[in-house]
Structures are given as structure tokens and as C-alpha cells.
Amino acid sequence: MTKERLPHIHILAMGGTIAGRAANAAETVGYRAGAIGINELLEAVPQLTDIAEVTGETVASIDSKDMTEALMIKLARRTEECLLDDSIDGIVITHGTDTLEESAFFLSLTLSSAKPVIFTGAMRPATALSADGPLNLLDAVHTASSPDAKNRGILVVMNGTIHDASDVTKRHTSRVDTFQSPNRGAIGAVTGGHVHFFYTAAPVHNLFPIPSGPLPEVEILYGHENESRILVDALINSKVSGIIYAGTGMGSISETVLPALREAQEQGIAVVRASRTGSGAVIPTSDYPLPFISAGTLVPQKSRILLQLLLVKKMNPSEIQHVFNLY
Numbered sequence: 569m570t571k572e573r574l575p576h577i578h579i580l581a582m583g584g585t586i587a588g589r590a591a592n593a594a595e596t597v598g599y600r601a602g603a604i605g606i607n608e609l610l611e612a613v614p615q616l617t618d619i620a621e622v623t624g625e626t627v628a629s630i631d632s633k634d635m636t637e638a639l640m641i642k643l644a645r646r647t648e649e650c651l652l653d654d655s656i657d658g659i660v661i662t663h664g665t666d667t668l669e670e671s672a673f674f675l676s677l678t679l680s681s682a683k684p685v686i687f688t689g690a691m692r693p694a695t696a697l698s699a700d701g702p703l704n705l706l707d708a709v710h711t712a713s714s715p716d717a718k719n720r721g722i723l724v725v726m727n728g729t730i731h732d733a734s735d736v737t738k739r740h741t742s743r744v745d746t747f748q749s750p751n752r753g754a755i756g757a758v759t760g761g762h763v764h765f766f767y768t769a770a771p772v773h774n775l776f777p778i779p780s781g782p783l784p785e786v787e788i789l790y791g792h793e794n795e796s797r798i799l800v801d802a803l804i805n806s807k808v809s810g811i812i813y814a815g816t817g818m819g820s821i822s823e824t825v826l827p828a829l830r831e832a833q834e835q836g837i838a839v840v841r842a843s844r845t846g847s848g849a850v851i852p853t854s855d856y857p858l859p860f861i862s863a864g865t866l867v868p869q870k871s872r873i874l875l876q877l878l879l880v881k882k883m884n885p886s887e888i889q890h891v892f893n894l895y
């Protein structure tokens with residue numbers, strides 16, 4: 569009898585707490601992210617060899633708070649090469665959780681493949697009591713090996729749940745259930761190695777080639793009571809290409825900042841209204857007609873990435889709004 573070939577899952581390591589080392593096992597907060605190499609990470613989960621032929625490589629060893637656009641592009645390019653490699657069936661990206669959602673969303677906009685690409689990470693360092701990284705890694709490899717995970721774009725597997733890259737966001741500073749999909753909910757679960765999707769695959773929007781150079785400068789502003797226009801004026805003077813305004817409620821803009829943002833638009837700066845609430849959609853309203861762009865359900869940090877890529881295409885506010893309407 570011939571033995572069935574195990575799927576080949578390739579791991580791309582970016583660092584983060586999943587590869588974090590602390591001085592002792594009780595330490596869950598003070599540690600060095602990205603200190604543990606890919607081999608040690610894989611050796612900690614010997615069960616991986618039962619479900620897949622796992623290989624790995626280090627792309628970066630950083631705390632993801634220091635993630636850069638250049639690294640995001642490097643990660644996208646390397647992932648694309650792996651997707652084109654016929655010997656690889658699926659990819660797992662281990663990543664720091666602080667900006668995991670940005671990288672996952674960027675890859676979802678720039679890569680297209682039927683093969684599963686799964687992001688995972690950890691909230692406790694690898695050396696901690698009850699470290700969550702090893703099980704997250706095992707669950708991610710289970711998902712990357714699952715035929716049901718094909719044609720679903722970029723997914724995030726954390727704490728036994730599967731999330732779509734566009735909705736998932738980090739919602740808690742320290743808990744292991746920090747990743748939530750606040751608008752549409754988790755799309756699946758991994759339980760005892762069983763991968764279960766709750767819904768049929770949603771349409772995947774892969775809209776852009778991987779950018780070849782630096783992206784236009786887009787900054788995020790955070791709305792609050794008693795606002796001044798100091799920061800908007802600074803951004804106008806800096807000649808940024810875009811502003812994401814994380815407004816109060818449904819992207820509301822105070823009477824102080826509104827004229828400043830209108831001036832920014834007159835200078836050719838694209839302005840997107842998002843929300844500081846963390847969930848729900850910001851939709852176009854008559855209070856804020858075009859050229860104000862509404863972010864839909866995208867959180868400010870993802871709105872920023874989408875706007876950057878749209879500005880590369882030299883789209884006008886109306887065309888940009890059409891794309892945000894997908895979310």
C-alpha cells in the first residue's frame with residue numbers, strides 16, 4: 569500500500585512574540601520578540617511532522633511594532649515566490665501580533681492564489697508558562713493543509729479561530745483571544761486539529777500588483793473632543809498624499825477640523841473618514857459628500873494601506889470610494 573504524501577507547508581518567520589524569549593517562564597510581558605529562530609520554533613511542536621512536511625525560513629526577526637513598508641513588500645514578494653513553487657501546498661506566516669492585521673491585509677490585496685496562506689502569532693512568549701504559540705502554529709499548519717482553506721485569500725488563525733484578513737483586528741493588549749472580527753465574526757474554527765469553516769468562501773479582492781517602490785505617504789489622525797487643527801495643518805505643510813481621519817462615531821468630524829480637512833482636499837490630499845470605535849461601517853452621507861471618502865468597515869490602519877495602493881493607481885475620490893465600498 570502506498571503511503572499518502574503529506575502536504576508540504578512552508579513557514580515564513582517574521583519574528584514577534586511567538587518567537588519571543590523571556591528571562592523566566594513566569595514572565596509574559598517583558599521579553600525580546602523575535603529572539604527564537606525558526607528551527608527552535610518548529611522543534612517545540614514535534615506534532616507538526618504528523619500532519620505535514622514542514623519547512624521554514626526566516627524573513628525577519630522583529631517586534632512587529634517596527635514593521636515597515638519595505639518589509640511588508642519583501643514578505644509579499646517571498647510569499648508570492650513560494651506560492652509559485654509547485655512543491656509547496658500551503659504557507660504559514662508567523663508574525664508579531666501588533667501589526668499582523670496590516671501585513672495580512674496587505675497580502676490579501678496584492679497576492680492571488682488558490683493555495684492557503686495563514687498568518688499566526690502568539691500573545692505569550694515561547695518561553696512562558698502556557699505559551700499560546702505552539703498550539704497556534706499547529707492550528708495554522710492544520711488550516712494550511714486543509715483543502716477547505718483553498719481559494720479563501722489570506723487567513724489569520726489564532727486561539728482556535730479562523731479570521732478573514734479584511735475584518736480581523738487586534739482588540740486586547742494582552743489576552744490570547746485578542747484577535748476578533750468585529751463586523752462579520754470569525755469564519756471558522758480549529759478544534760482538536762479539525763478545521764471547520766462556517767461559511768462558503770467570500771469573493772476575494774486581489775486588486776493590486778505588489779508595489780515596486782515606496783508607497784505614497786498617508787497619515788492617520790485620531791478624533792477627540794476639544795480638537796484643534798494643529799495636526800491637520802502640519803500634514804498639509806508636510807504635503808502628505810492622504811489622511812485617514814479616525815473620527816468619533818461614524819467618522820464624524822468636528823467643526824474645528826472640518827474646514828482644515830477641506831483645505832487639505834483643496835491641496836489635493838485624499839481624505840478618508842474611518843471610525844475610532846473599532847467596529848461598524850462608515851458610509852457616505854450628505855454631511856460629508858465627495859471628495860470625502862468613507863472607509864466602510866475597514867479600521868483606520870487598514871484604510872491607510874488600501875488608500876496608499878489606490879493612490880499609486882492615481883484614482884480620484886469617486887473611484888477610490890467604489891473600492892472602499894467593497895468593505
Ligand SMILES: NC(=O)C[C@H](N)C(=O)O
Binds near residue numbers: 585
Ligand atoms: N504579541 C506580540 O506578538 C506582540 C509583539 N510586540 C509583536 O508584535 O511583535
